[in-house]
Amino acid sequence: MAEPFWVEIVAADRRVWEGEAISVVARTTEGDIGLLARHEPMIAPLVASTAEVTTPDGRREVVVVDGGFLSVTPTRVALISPFAQLAHEISLAEAEHELREAQKALDAGDNSEEVHRHYQRARAQIRAVHLVA
Amino acid sequence: MPASLRQLRERRRSVQTTKKITRAMELIAASRIVKAQQAAQESLPYTRELNRAVAAVASFSGYDHPLTHEEEHPTRAAVLIVTSDRGLAGAYSTNAIKLGDRLISTLRDEGKEVMTFITGRKGIGYFQFRGRNIAQSWHGFSDKPNHHHSDEVADALINAFLTPTAEGGVDEIHVVYTRMESMLIQEPRVRRVLPLRVVRDAVNPEPQPEGPLPLYEFEPDPVTVLNALLPLYVRNRIHFYLMQAAASELASKQKAMKSATDNAEQLIQKLIRDANQARQSQITQEITEIVGGASALAESNHEE
Secondary structure, eight states, rough: OOEEEEEEEEEEEEEEEEEEEEEEEEEEETEEEEETOOOOEEEBBOOOEEEEOOOOSEEEEEEOOSSSSEEOSSEEEEESSEEEEEEEGGGGHHHHHHHHHHHHHHHTOOOOOHHHHHHHHHHHHHHHHHOOO | OOOOOOHHHHHHHHHHHHHHHHHHHHHHHHHHHHHHHHHHTTTTTHHHHHHHHHHHHHHOOOOOOOOTTTOOSEEEEEEEOOOOOOOOOOTHHEEEEEHHHHHHHHHTTTTOOEEEEEEEEHHHHHHHHOOOSSSEOOOOOOTTTHHHHHHHHHHHHHHHSSGGGTTTSSSSEEEEEEEOOSSSOOOEEEEEEEEEEOOOHHHHOOOTTOOOOOOOOEOOOOHHHHHHHHHHHHHHHHHHHHHHHHHHHHHHHHHHHHHHHHHHHHHHHHHHHHHHHHHHHHHHHHHHHHHHHHHHHHHHHOOO
16 A cells, blocks of 8 residues: 655645645656655646546546646645646536637647647646546 | 705715715625635645745755846836726825835936836826826736736736846836735835845745755756746736735725715714704794784784
8 A cells, every 4th residue: 555645736826636645647847757655855847737646545636737836845745836627627628629729829820828828738638538537 | 054955955865875885885895805815815825835946946056047136237127016997995006106106216316217017097097197108007907816917917027027138128126016914004015026036034934834945856957947936936926916906905995985984974964964954944934934924913903
């Protein structure tokens, strides 16, 4: 039995999720990172993607983050992102709509950071929904 | 009697209507303060984590980041003044503008050129009326700022800061906002946002409940982490200031509307008294006239 540790997922306007977990998988700018209890303290920037938290009873929480960073301290792991959403809070139709809009903007030659962010976020949302299903 | 009974009654009715309006505005402001405070409460964990992380990176790496780089001879400064969109909030906007004006003249005395950024229609109106330059302004969200608004403002400020001074950028950025001390006291304040002063105590004034900062490992390296964190941090600061200002605005509005309601109440009392007096003197006069008429009649009958 893996050792549980405390995990918090914090968005700019609310605490999205907190609880015990036995593992966390998130994507940093350097690639995917898996965390177990007693990981060394670290801070790493995240990219827009999905993160997975496995709880002691074997449930899997999938959360979409939009940048931000990951902070590991001896007592807990925190995912901090301006935008964070649990997979079951996502509306697939809305995410697909946003993805299409962003794709259209990209095709039209709009290369702004904002559009890229929307695109990445929508893709992560859709991925999260499929991961849970 | 200066005014007729009818006039007094009409005035009383009109003051009563005004009172109803100010009372409603007072209640609306009161209920929205609660919401504003809740929103502030909910964004606390994020702010705390961010402050902690920035403090950790900044104190463990001696790296000189553009956002923390302190110019030796700053020549241009930007000032963001946070005011309200609407009036009827007492001296709320005036106080912030006054403090902003003082700050601008201090900066000018130090030989710096000042760019003004403003949020809120009241501040925009003040500067436009006096024909003064506004570098950029925003309005429409003073009582309910969300992250889109604050990000927009913060990004404009970061941009101005990162532009070289010779090309119209600035060396430092100050914010004038109104801090919500309590429901009764709201005080305008000046804060320097950029360059960031990364003193650990200043970034993290409250005692650390989780103990001292652990020795973090930075993935991939401190510079990249700092690059990712600082814009988030500045955005969060600006958001915090806008939220504080919004709560202060609502509190000032509630206070102003409360005293307006109280004044209306007093005025109504006075008008009721005046009306009663006017009515009484009318009656007295009529009786006097009747009595006078009757005795005149009796006298003329007696003479016959």
